[in-house]
Amino acid sequence: MTMETTIHERLSRALSPTALEVRNESGKHAGHAGDDGTGESHWHVVIASDAFAGKSRLARHRMVHAALGDVMQTIHALSMDLSTGEAG
Template identity: 40%
Template sequence: MSATDTIKAKLAAQFAPAFLDVIDESNKHFGHAGWREGGETHFRVRIATRHFDGMSRVAQHRAVMDVLDAELKDKVHALAIEVLPADGPWE
């Protein structure tokens, strides 16, 4: 399973998001620290879920990072997290 698929599966299972987009941005980081041939090192996660209602932005990001702990320790060098409103709109 690719890192992209693993990230999607883990976040979907944990948070049941109304919207989830996992974008591999590794190509934008060619030659930077953590970049590897084949990509899957730099990601952007866009997620909307009621699970985050009432949580601070820091707590939301920690929750995502906790779920992806193994990936962050192994293959993923960088992760940008965008928490969107649970009821949309999403672009």
């Protein structure tokens, strides 16, 4: 299973998103700090989920980190665009 699939499945299972996009941006960081040579060190996710309703930005980020669990140990950088399902 690829890292992209793992990230997608864990976020889908934990957050029941109405929209989810997982992008590998490692190529933009080749040779930079955190580039482990695997091509799977830098990620960007766009998530719309009703689970985020009423939550602060920090709480939403914590929810994503918790959903990814041990996967966060292998990710150098994770950027996020998080919104409620209504904001899409």
